[in-house]
Amino acid sequence: QGSNVTALPSLRLWCPQGVPHSQDTVKEEQEVAEMGPPEGSAPMTSTVITIPRETPHRDHVLWSLFSTLFLNWCCLGFVAFAYSVRARDRKMVGDIIGAQSYASTAKCLNIWALVLGLLLTITLIAVFATVSAVNFRLYFRI
Incomplete structure (x- = not known):
């Protein structure tokens, strides 16, 4: 699940290791992205933790x-x-x-x-x- 980088000017996609993807692999990744997560999986939730930043107040x-x-x-x-x-x-x-x-x-x-x-x-x-x-x-x- 690495991020793919496109090489310019050609439209070939590269893996992080430098091994080129085939066109079939690219099509499969696009189909999975369009279908979304599997039906049996739990919905993705995000948790936001707010950590108060300690502002330095000068007391002189x-x-x-x-x-x-x-x-x-x-x-x-x-x-x-x-x-x-x-x-x-x-x-x-x-x-x-x-x-x-x-x-x-x-x-x-x-x-x-x-x-x-x-x-x-x-x-x-x-x-x-x-x-x-x-x-x-x-x-x-x-």
Whole structure:
């Protein structure tokens, strides 16, 4: 019961092993295909098994941990970490909607922690550089 491949341009059919079919074999296969399955056989049924695909929902735990350790201005990183842990808990329970909600909040808090942390860090560096320059001028009376 192998699949036959037609060779072009001639109309000869070939078996998978490369042995050509005779014209009688081709006619018999066509007749069997037209007649259908034998009468005593059970009807063919198909079973469809639906396996739910696990969609990876990000809970942003690593990003929140980084924000907590390095960019924790106004405790936004810690709050983001708490929401990330809640999102992971909801995901483990199977509450996808709740997990997405907590993960979205954690992502928003992480973005704010990152932006605020970068702005405050740049501001502190600028202030420190300005104060150092002023003190340098005053010390050396330039």
